[in-house]
Amino acid sequence: MVPRTLLDALTSLVVLVGADGRVLDAGAAARTFLGERLAGTIHLRDLIDVVEPSSRVRLRDVVPRALSRTGQWRGTVDLVDTAGNPAPYLLSVRADPDGGFVIAAQDTEDVRAREAAERESRAKDEFVARLGHELRTPLNAVLGFAQLLELEPLAPELHDDVERIITGGRHMQALIDDVLDLARLRAGRGDINKxxxxxxxxxxxxxxxxxxxxxxxxxxxxxxxxxxxxxxxxxxxxxxxxxxxxxxxxxxxxxxxxxxxxxxxxxxxxxxxxxxxxxxxxxxxxxxxxxxxxxxxxxxxxxxxxxxxxxxxxxxxxxxxxxxxxxxxxxxxxxxxxxxxxTIDVRFDDAYGDPDDDDGFAPVPAVTDRPSAGSEPGTEPVDSRLRVVHVSGDPATRAMVTHVLRSSLGADTVCVPRAALALDAVRRSRPALVLLDRILPDAPVEELLRVLAADATAGQVPAVVLTTDDDPRDLTKLRQAGAVGVVGAPLDVNAVIAAAGHLAVRNGGRHQAAHQ
Missing domain, CATH: 3.30.565.10 (Histidine kinase-like ATPase, C-terminal domain)
Incomplete structure (x- = not known):
């Protein structure tokens, strides 16, 4: 049993539940939030009204399944306060060794405050952008007339004064351009073409x-x-x-x-x-x-x-x-x-790229004895027959997946930072497997799965999605979009092999990939 003093010191709403579903204890923050609803409560089901109705349906199946598989579940849930107002909370449920579990809910008020501050900042940036546009009009007139005066037969000292006006005006023009550029970028409207x-x-x-x-x-x-x-x-x-x-x-x-x-x-x-x-x-x-x-x-x-x-x-x-x-x-x-x-791994341009295709950059020559990006020295040499394309916007996840696949399977991982580059990477590198993060920075993973499946080359390569979500409806959507399997994070290599079973045959430490 967790000491009451420790429970009361926590700012999160914490409730301890026994193996039979009885509520054993609650922290001070939870008691305040629950109020009279906690009085006389014996079983967890007595607190069902605390959860907003639309969230109850989702939790009914997802949480027990997660607890039986991993011993924990984490997600955002709308909870109802004593006044009847729903608010989003980050809810975590974790099983304990005695068969019971601990429920902890953290208010996302800080997140909402940060979002409000960001909206205010964007409003200021938009104001600066509008102001910059307003300043441009009179400044252009000043520079235009100054340049006309420059062509007139003026006295030398007046010509010097006109030059000063033009120099100062151009400096101010550059300053306004920078301010506008900064305002557009901070408002999320920057002109970026990657x-x-x-x-x-x-x-x-x-x-x-x-x-x-x-x-x-x-x-x-x-x-x-x-x-x-x-x-x-x-x-x-x-x-x-x-x-x-x-x-x-x-x-x-x-x-x-x-x-x-x-x-x-x-x-x-x-x-x-x-x-x-x-x-x-x-x-x-x-x-x-x-x-x-x-x-x-x-x-x-x-x-x-x-x-x-x-x-x-x-x-x-x-x-x-x-x-x-x-x-x-x-x-x-x-x-x-x-x-x-x-970075973009272009090691396979020469081997598989179109010789008439001008990408606008010089290809990096393929080097067979160097480790792939993100791998660590001293690990098992890569088996070029087992190549994996991993699409992820998170550098830490890319490093983890590269290390796990290399150390466990000797796989050569081609890291791709966003969905827009995935199809080209698959075409060039001819992998045995495509591993996709559930959340990508530039496109829904379902959309990328459909793009890959529709391509003559990429459609022959099995695609597996790496996710922390275990909502069965979401998993069904991913499979319908073209995923041959879904594995949990952190990466379980055996789950990857099971999801794409024809991927590798482990025999005496040798790993072979079935290339189409």
């Missing part, structure tokens, strides 16, 4: 473009290592982000020093692009203000020009591309900014 991007090519182009500034300050540029990884990104936007980061490194770096741009593969099928300088760095108290708009962190006193929008816009652009922009700095030592993006 596709395969050769990272090394972009880095080399940016470094070459900033050559005049580097030469002016005597700063040496280093690209390391020069690995031709292909990122899933917007080419123009990635160029914009790296140009800002490398430009900042040159502006704020030590004169006569070094700026290093590193390209590093990261577990989970990602790439990390690092921009490192040996400048003055930033004090710890400045780091939490780094990506705020118009925040220059004291650089305005250095004489270096800037608006304070570059890092805020870069952060929003990387986030919109599904990546992460981080920063680390040591005061008086230097700073490192890192862009982490999903």
């Amino acid at each position: 596709g395969p991007v050769n990272v090394l090519e972009i880095v080399q182009g940016v470094v070459e473009l900033v050559e005049p500034l580097a030469a002016q300050r005597g700063i040496r540029r280093v690209i390391s290592p020069a690995e031709p990884l292909v990122a899933d990104a917007d080419r123009r936007r990635l160029w914009q982000v790296l140009l800002n980061l490398v430009g900042n490194a040159l502006k704020y770096g030590r004169e006569g020093g070094t700026v290093r741009v590193g390209i590093v593969p990261v577990t989970g099928g990602r790439v990390r692009i690092e921009v490192e300088d040996d400048g003055n760095g930033l004090p710890p108290e400045a780091m939490n203000r780094l990506f705020r708009p118009f925040e220059r962190l004291g650089a305005e006193r250095s004489g270096v020009e800037g608006s304070g929008l570059g890092l805020a816009l870069s952060h929003a652009l990387v986030t919109a591309m599904g990546g992460v922009l981080t920063a680390a700095s040591r005061y008086r030592v230097g700073s490192v900014f890192a862009v982490v993006l999903d």
